[in-house]
Amino acid sequence: MARNAEKDQELRKERCEQILGAAVELFVKKGVAATKISDIAAKVGISHGLIYNYFRSKEEIYLSLLDMNVNSFQWLLDEALAEPLSAYDKLLLVLEKLYAWKWEEAKFHYLFMEQLLVTDSVCEELQQSVMTKSVENIDRLAALFKEAQSDGIFMDGDPRELAFYLVSLTHAKLVAKSRGLQFGQDESPAPIIQFFLKRT
Amino acid sequence: MARNAEKDQELRKERCEQILGAAVELFVKKGVAATKISDIAAKVGISHGLIYNYFRSKEEIYLSLLDMNVNSFQWLLDEALAEPLSAYDKLLLVLEKLYAWKWEEAKFHYLFMEQLLVTDSVCEELQQSVMTKSVENIDRLAALFKEAQSDGIFMDGDPRELAFYLVSLTHAKLVAKSRGLQFGQDESPAPIIQFFLKRT
Amino acid sequence: MARNAEKDQELRKERCEQILGAAVELFVKKGVAATKISDIAAKVGISHGLIYNYFRSKEEIYLSLLDMNVNSFQWLLDEALAEPLSAYDKLLLVLEKLYAWKWEEAKFHYLFMEQLLVTDSVCEELQQSVMTKSVENIDRLAALFKEAQSDGIFMDGDPRELAFYLVSLTHAKLVAKSRGLQFGQDESPAPIIQFFLKRT
Amino acid sequence: MARNAEKDQELRKERCEQILGAAVELFVKKGVAATKISDIAAKVGISHGLIYNYFRSKEEIYLSLLDMNVNSFQWLLDEALAEPLSAYDKLLLVLEKLYAWKWEEAKFHYLFMEQLLVTDSVCEELQQSVMTKSVENIDRLAALFKEAQSDGIFMDGDPRELAFYLVSLTHAKLVAKSRGLQFGQDESPAPIIQFFLKRT
């Protein structure tokens, strides 16, 4: 009995993840409004009605993804910052972790970050909550930049601005990769760091 | 009695522009699918029915914007390249022109460039035509980078990759600006060029 | 002044006829509901707005046509019956006159007769009035048939039924002709009469 | 848990038939353009949205009916021709079968036959396909007429023309019946054949 219930829970969680995975892919490709519940269901291979056993609405799927995504970025930072490394190496680590994200996750993150403040598609309170976390994340990145600047290896400039550019460039590299417009030979995002090195 | 035909034509063109202006703003803010024809009409201050005197469908509005936008970028490059300047200064000029775009136009351009290859929302032939132009544009930018590299002042690297990053960074600066997250003090995009300077 | 007013009246009448002519053609070809006011205007070569200087509504155009058409059939019968001919020859004359109608007029007449009783597209009172005339017309034709039967040359049978068949066959011949499916060699509808001759 | 797949399929087919039945009735009564999807839905007793679970558009409903109808006429001929009867008796059988059609089906057939060549409402290819079948059908009827003529009992004349008249007269009798304008006493369409008998 308990075993079954436990197993059920696991299956349930797996289904949820399948649904979210399909959804993020479609949301990124076509936009939230243009993605139909039945598209998601078809991608997972279930009937559209079944989606509602796992999520109350399309909105809820979107909000789940949003939340997961911001938290995911937060964890990524947590992990990198916890390492006993120099600021420069921590930044490198962040880059690599970001770059290792599934493309859709990364894209979703970026699109979402961009649209958060302009859009009225997200309810106020959530917007606040996610925005807060988002700004916190940027600030922690900025703190890293500041540290790397005082180490004398990074270029001058507003650390928050530079942090934002780092995310943008990583995103651009991901976009290029996803397009098959692979520039350069290497799979690593490390060269992006070079943009921020001090000129003599 | 017929009205003044010439004036009519002018008014018609003006209405088209009003509609396109409202549309690009909303498309950028909420996405094409989430933008209602009646939203556009309301923004212009006309009835939804009137939109259809000027465009056959929402799709046609989108395609018009697409075409205008790619051409607009092309013209921008044409103008900058025609100047009797060094590669570096031409790049600076491109940056300034890009930055002087209306925010929505720039955003639309970027979003579109990103989604062009991933999406199936644009009909094949148009996609081809716009894609061709888009790639041409990047290539012309890349040629400028190459020139600046051989002048010895720019960093090494695939010129097309760098060109893509230039556009991305400009876009990022625009996004930041539109958010009111103005980093730094200056309105000029010139500092972006510094990212690409050679390190010693 | 008076001259001008008179001339104006004439021009006005001409325009009305142009409009009605275009309308009947389109109504027959595509049905009333599928015919747009702007279709009619385009066929006449005027702007759609101008139609409303001559008719209050699309409905009014339809009703005008209806009225004209029923009256036209009535006149046709009046003329044929007024001739000093045998019943048989009068019928022949009716046939020829019917056949000489413009195709659209004939088609409109037939379609209308068919639909009158089944449809709810025509307001009650008009339906009554036109129906009355229509039945009168059939009855006068039937009287002719009866006369021809008592002359001993026509087949037996309910005269009204036979009269209805006469109209149907004429219509069928017109349809065939309009299709370019001309059967037989002759342009005359006279052979139709032979269907009704007595067998020995 | 999935429901019984077979039963589902059956229910689905039934719904389709309900919809088509309601549609043909309304199309015949008011014309395709004047028939609203919600009219059809209301007649079936379902919501308008449900129609689109079974047909992609109003056009598709119309095309389905068209196809069914032409095929239905073809089958009717097949059956009659397969009987070991004289040409005359086969014609009689065709008449009876035609007359036994549901009124709407017959009316639709006739209206459609009439409008096929005049209209531009049907897409070219389908028009070709249906037209071909339609002409084939008329030709097979005509062959019967020819046979009956050589048996010496039928009047002279182009067999295709006579075949077309046969259909027209049957249709006229059906119209008369549907109107409650029952002429004569009998329910049988047989007397129509007498029109085509040879005169001495």
Place this chain on the structure above:
DNA sequence: TATGAATGAGGTTTCATTCAT
């Protein structure tokens, strides 16, 4: 749990009609 028929709010689009010019 799983399905897909069913609903209906809401979007897109059409077009009869009006009206300023």
Place this chain on the structure above:
DNA sequence: GATGAATGAAACCTCATTCAT
């Protein structure tokens, strides 16, 4: 008289969501 921009009611169609099975 003549035009065509403008309106808005009403049609078509979509799709999130519910629910019987």
